[in-house]
Amino acid sequence: MPTSSVYTVSQISAYIKSLFVSDMLLTDVWLSGEVSGFTQASSGHCYFTLKDAGAILKSVIWRTQAKGMALPRNGDAVIVHGAISVYEQGGAYQLYVDHLEPAGVGQLWLEFERLKARLEAEGLFDDERKRPIPARPVRLGVVTSPTAAALRDILRTLSHRYGLVDVILAPTPVQGDQAPPAIVAALAALNRWAAEREPLDAIILARGGGSIEELWAFNDVRVARAIAASAVPVITGVGHETDFTIADFVADLRAPTPTGAATLATPDGRELSAAVAALMARAERQLGGHLADERARVESSTLRLRRAAPAARLATNRQRVDDLSRRGALAMTGRLRQQRERLRGEGLRLTALDPSRVLARGYAIVATADGAVVHSVAQVTPGDALRVRVADGAFGANVTKDQ
């Protein structure tokens, strides 16, 4: 017969449970293991067994926790967090899971940090390695999936900003096991193209947003080395703003997204249009000033010569000034009208002269094929193509014969 107290099963179970719930480790523990026997009850609660080679642990995910969680499947290696306690009615201890993630992800980050440290030590990320990207590229290479939204984003951005740039696409898968060697091959093909066929100013290497596994090709050591080996500077635009890949660290320039990479690779065409307009405004100011100076100079010498010089000489002199002035006005006319059309929408106004009436009276500006204004028969030969500008437009013409 028992000599001291006799406990009920419930009593001793409550005691055991009190030991579990007061334990520092068991109430706040991280575990790794493999999922098996996973079921989700109609109540929404999930039950499974976490196991390794030597032991198993019954596990529960309550409905409220399960809601926001990517639920595991049998066979998944996972890392979980939770508390281990006692289920008295079942006579079992079990894990109440409040956080679960695939073990692979943890493993991937570990690899990422290791590779990053290694390549950094090799100097692959050094600033001195970074080459400048030409400000106004003639031709760009693009390495990405030909079917993804990232490519459309890149091409749309390029055509809006700087549609005159030439694009060579080297299509490649950007996720999965075959992606890294394919990206390496695409970079190599573009480098060969640049060396043998047409030079490239930069290569955009891009992929849209995705999970860490989907972006993993850009953390591959082979891709990293191919970027470092590229003779053409590489701009990366991988994933979203917050994603950093090894490829980003090795690249000459890192953009937060594919669209960002297209933006960094090109100048803003509207700014360049404004710069061209500003240069022509300077040219017009200069020529206008020169014309005014010349007129003033000849006027004053005319006064001085009035008594001494023969009338014919004076006439010649005056005629020469008139002639030059007219040509100056003509040269500015077409330019001004074009300028005004270009800038009208932007609210800019030119304050220069308005000699457009000269053309309206029936004068024309004749220019050669390369744009030089014709002011002498010596400039043309029969058969030459000319461009004739009149008040309301321009047309082509040919030189028929010498006079």
Place this chain on the structure above:
Amino acid sequence: MLDEKPFETLYGDLEDAVRQLEAGDLSLEESLALFARATALAEQCSALLDRTELRVRQLLAQPNGNSAAEPFESWQNG
């Protein structure tokens, strides 16, 4: 059509022309010629900048290891 000069070259030539014009040691004759040249260059620059139709080609791997490029237009349909 003549071989097209890159924007970079045209723009550089335009800058040079305007700088020469502003140097101020030219005859009126020379100024006019330079102005005409600047105008032609500016027109060529603007024509390039107004271009919105991107020229896109796709590299195709050849059996011999070399590449060929063919027009790639499908992106505009998407």
